[in-house]
Amino acid sequence: MSPIPENQQQAMVSRLMSACGGSYSPETRRKYYISGPQWAAAYQGQALFHAPTRPAIDFESVIRKYSDIGIGYWSTHDTDVIPTEALGKPAQAEIVGRIQKALAENGLQCSMVTTETFYHAVWAASPAAEAPGVRQYANFRVQNTVEIGHELGANFAVYWPGSLGYYVQGAIEETQTLRWYADAINAACDRDIEVAAQKGRPTLKHCMEAKPFEPQAEILLPTSDAMLAFIASGLLTHPEMVGLNPEYLHELMWGAAPRAVLARALLAGKLFHFDINDGYRLKHDVDIGVGLVNPLDWLNVLVLLRSHGYNGPFNLDFKPPRTTSQFGVFEVSFPTAVDRFITLWEMAGEVLSDPIIQEATDALKAGGPVTDPRDAEALTSANRELLTLHELIAHRLVQILLGLHRGRAFSI
Numbered sequence: 001m002s003p004i005p006e007n008q009q010q011a012m013v014s015r016l017m018s019a020c021g022g023s024y025s026p027e028t029r030r031k032y033y034i035s036g037p038q039w040a041a042a043y044q045g046q047a048l049f050h051a052p053t054r055p056a057i058d059f060e061s062v063i064r065k066y067s068d069i070g071i072g073y074w075s076t077h078d079t080d081v082i083p084t085e086a087l088g089k090p091a092q093a094e095i096v097g098r099i100q101k102a103l104a105e106n107g108l109q110c111s112m113v114t115t116e117t118f119y120h121a122v123w124a125a126s127p128a129a130e131a132p133g134v135r136q137y138a139n140f141r142v143q144n145t146v147e148i149g150h151e152l153g154a155n156f157a158v159y160w161p162g163s164l165g166y167y168v169q170g171a172i173e174e175t176q177t178l179r180w181y182a183d184a185i186n187a188a189c190d191r192d193i194e195v196a197a198q199k200g201r202p203t204l205k206h207c208m209e210a211k212p213f214e215p216q217a218e219i220l221l222p223t224s225d226a227m228l229a230f231i232a233s234g235l236l237t238h239p240e241m242v243g244l245n246p247e248y249l250h251e252l253m254w255g256a257a258p259r260a261v262l263a264r265a266l267l268a269g270k271l272f273h274f275d276i277n278d279g280y281r282l283k284h285d286v287d288i289g290v291g292l293v294n295p296l297d298w299l300n301v302l303v304l305l306r307s308h309g310y311n312g313p314f315n316l317d318f319k320p321p322r323t324t325s326q327f328g329v330f331e332v333s334f335p336t337a338v339d340r341f342i343t344l345w346e347m348a349g350e351v352l353s354d355p356i357i358q359e360a361t362d363a364l365k366a367g368g369p370v371t372d373p374r375d376a377e378a379l380t381s382a383n384r385e386l387l388t389l390h391e392l393i394a395h396r397l398v399q400i401l402l403g404l405h406r407g408r409a410f411s412i
């Protein structure tokens with residue numbers, strides 16, 4: 001192939017995208033509770049060792065693009081849209097007004113707001129720093145985010161504590177730091193109760209998000225399970241208002257099975273919100289688009305969530321790769337992420353109604369005939385052949401993922 005001139009590259013990307021086929025219409029996409037974060041679309045490809053590869057983009061453009069794709073919901077950090085120095089000032093109200101207008105004009109709803117407590121230098125010693133002034137500032141920030149959330153009609157507030165941890169040990173005392181962090185969550189819930197009453201709205205669902213490493217060397221609440229323990233610790237004044245926003249990759253990063261993490265959150269009644277993406281075990285936070293690395297695991301995750309009636313948001317917290325242009329972000333990255341999610345969600349429905357999986361599961365639950373419940377040998381032999389169904393079910397799931405159950409076959 002001869003070199004492709006720059007002015008023909010977008011057309012080629014579009015042509016190959018339509019050749020891929022399998023896209024859903026914006027109307028179909030809007031039926032799912034999928035939210036697009038401001039920060040994901042606006043990510044410029046920068047990192048510690050990486051210069052940006054894409055230009056900046058404003059929230060009006062992101063909201064318009066999401067609308068074109070059919071992403072019905074939008075989420076944001078306070079400082080993704082409001083400069084730090086304008087927070088709580090009249091300029092904030094002006095920006096919130098512009099956001100309301102952009103959402104209304106494009107038929108989007110704001111689902112979630114979150115406070116940036118990791119990027120600015122003020123958080124160098126975390127939002128639960130020793131200095132009382134920093135902690136007061138953290139309270140102001142989370143309360144201000146709650147107010148913005150109510151203004152924008154959001155139902156969820158998310159907390160990724162980010163810098164709650166340390167690089168060098170011994171200087172901070174963990175129990176004290178966690179108490180101070182709880183004070184910030186309590187301040188947010190208290191303010192929420194007041195604002196919700198004033199506005200006649202329900203209170204927000206406050207969702208804690210864990211990540212095992214980054215951006216500190218050691219993290220005080222590294223996993224969703226650690227956060228469940230924190231929520232139940234007695235430190236929170238309104239534990240019933242606080243649940244989880246697990247992120248798929250954040251759990252994989254520490255080697256967990258994300259489906260088991262979600263199951264524990266479901267059992268605790270705390271699965272409020274879910275950040276969806278993909279990546280690799282025991283590696284850093286690469287934030288790859290959902291289903292590009294572990295589609296089989298994702299299918300299984302969605303089977304669990306569908307079977308438990310999870311009805312919260314699926315927040316596309318991924319980063320379009322640095323090799324994707326800004327054109328590609330909206331032409332390829334977001335629509336394909338949405339469409340893989342929808343396909344996997346629909347496949348999960350197929351799994352739940354598949355007669356083979358159903359019969360195999362029922363047979364496993366029925367077990368073999370029990371002669372003597374204290375006879376290990378008899379029990380082993382009564383169930384021996386049935387246990388092969390575990391592998392048969394796993395095979396069937398792969399068949400469904402690859403379309404083999406519909407007769408797709410390869411001949412040589």
Ligand code: 3MF
Pocket residue numbers: 039077114115158159160209211247275285317
């Ligand atoms: C970091 C994250 C965050 C959180 C966000 C919402 C930038 O790894 O996942 O995204 O999701 O701060 O609280």
Ligand code: MG
Pocket residue numbers: 160209247275317
């Ligand atoms: Mg996240």
Ligand code: MG
Pocket residue numbers: 247249250285287317
């Ligand atoms: Mg992440």
